[in-house]
Amino acid sequence: MMATGTRDPVLRAAVDVARAAAEEVAGAPDLVGEHVGVVVEGERLLAHQFAAEMPGYRGWQWTVTLARVPRGRTPTVCEVALLPGPDAILAPPWVPWADRLRPGDLGPGDVLPYLPDDERLDQGYEATGDVDADTLAIDELGLGRPRVLSRVGRAAAAERWYTGSHGPTAPVAVAAEKPCSTCGFLVLLAGSLRQAFGVCANEWSPDDGRVVSMDHGCGAHSETDAPAPRSDWPAPPRDTEYEIVPREPAAEEPTAEASAEVAPAEEAPAEEAPTGESAAEEPAAVEDAPAEA
Secondary structure, eight states, X not given: OHHHHHTOHHHHTTHHHHHHHHHHHHSSGGGEEEEEEEEEEETTEEXXXXXXXXXXXXXXXXXXXEEOOTTOOSOEEEEEEEEEOTTOOOOOOOOOHHHHOOTTOOOTTOOOOOOTTOTTEEEXXXXXXXXXXXXXXXXXXXXXXXXXXXXXXXXXXXXXXXXXXXXXXXXXXXXXXXXXXXOTTEEEOSGGGGGTEEEEOOTTSTTTTSEEETXXXXXXXXXXXXXXXXXXXXXXXTTOOOOOOOOOOOOOOOOHHHHHHHSOOOOOOOOOOOOTHHHHHSOOOOOOOOOOO
């Protein structure tokens, strides 16, 4: 049956009929390019393909499906479609939003969808109604969560942490002299993961506040020390002798009061003797009274 369709000369020769149908759908003759091939769909059913010349549809093809009735000589156009070719530019396949997220995509305000059947989680402790038992489990043992990590979840987390940038294969760990397991700044985790992981609490470490493996390491280990670097300046010679010269005290400037005491007193001008009338007007000097006998 397929051989009959392959050799169908009537449908194969109807290239002009197929082109006219494609141009009618495209809206303009220049949007339909050259004839690129024929695809046999079935008995008396064949599709002609033309290159699409529309902007943005590189590699797409106009596909015109033709058919004819038995013993008929007139082809009939079944449908015209614009389909992608082997080299067509296609949009990526649609993926649901919950499956498109990757680690690190979650931002402020984003909320992940709830997964009721998450294999990474197991059923947690449920309240029994007994006050003493519930208080012990929730307050003392830290339970009371609806779900906790399952074995699958713990294994996935351990593998992700161990093979990541905080495991033993990180460049900073390879260059370290001692592992984190012997560092005083390591805080152990709770549960079974404490056997292989801890949290770094050293502010000088590049892993501060992060989960690190026991065989991780860095240059901020609590028990390591770096030798003091040598100075680029040459050391002074040891046999150099220095002459100690005492410093003379500076002379003090005299104050205003001291200057007044030290300066000689100015001589008063001598009084001139009275002459002429001035001398006569002056009263005679009183003689001293004679002394009593």
